[in-house]
Amino acid sequence: MYKCKHFKIEELVPEKTYKTHGDDSWNLFDERILKVIDKIRDYFGCSMVINNWASEGNMQFRGYRYPGCGVGTPTGAHYKGMAADFNLYKQGKLLDSEFVSKETIKNKAKFPEVKGVEVVNGWSHVDVMLRAGQKPGTICVFGTKGFLYWA
Numbered sequence: 001m002y003k004c005k006h007f008k009i010e011e012l013v014p015e016k017t018y019k020t021h022g023d024d025s026w027n028l029f030d031e032r033i034l035k036v037i038d039k040i041r042d043y044f045g046c047s048m049v050i051n052n053w054a055s056e057g058n059m060q061f062r063g064y065r066y067p068g069c070g071v072g073t074p075t076g077a078h079y080k081g082m083a084a085d086f087n088l089y090k091q092g093k094l095l096d097s098e099f100v101s102k103e104t105i106k107n108k109a110k111f112p113e114v115k116g117v118e119v120v121n122g123w124s125h126v127d128v129m130l131r132a133g134q135k136p137g138t139i140c141v142f143g144t145k146g147f148l149y150w151a
């Protein structure tokens with residue numbers, strides 16, 4: 001079982017999941033996404049926020065999502081423990097999420113586990129879920145309205 005170097009499990013699962021499974025919540029993830037978020041954190045070298053419910057914040061569904069939680073696509077990568085949404089802060093200042101997503105795509109050789117990236121204003125999404133027909137070494141890039149291009 002891989003445990004993140006930079007994240008506590010509370011930052012990756014909803015409150016209810018943590019209350020039920022505690023430290024076993026690590027097992028709800030595909031190890032590749034856990035490694036990827038550590039690598040992205042290392043690459044950008046600044047603070048990376050996924051969930052913050054454990055520190056009085058209101059975000060809890062940006063890593064693993066349990067069935068029936070009602071957020072996003074029920075068959076999506078978050079429900080399989082294969083995705084994370086995040087924001088980066090450099091010296092307390094929020095980095096532009098589209099820039100972060102595009103920078104991740106540009107450096108895909110450093111993150112071979114990444115199979116999907118969402119380019120939207122507000123957060124960055126990465127996942128390790130292979131799509132039907134996806135070629136090795138490619139990334140499915142999508143936005144709020146769906147598929148954009150293969151990178």
Ligand SMILES: [Zn+2]
Pocket residue numbers: 078083084085118125126
């Ligand atoms: Zn997402």
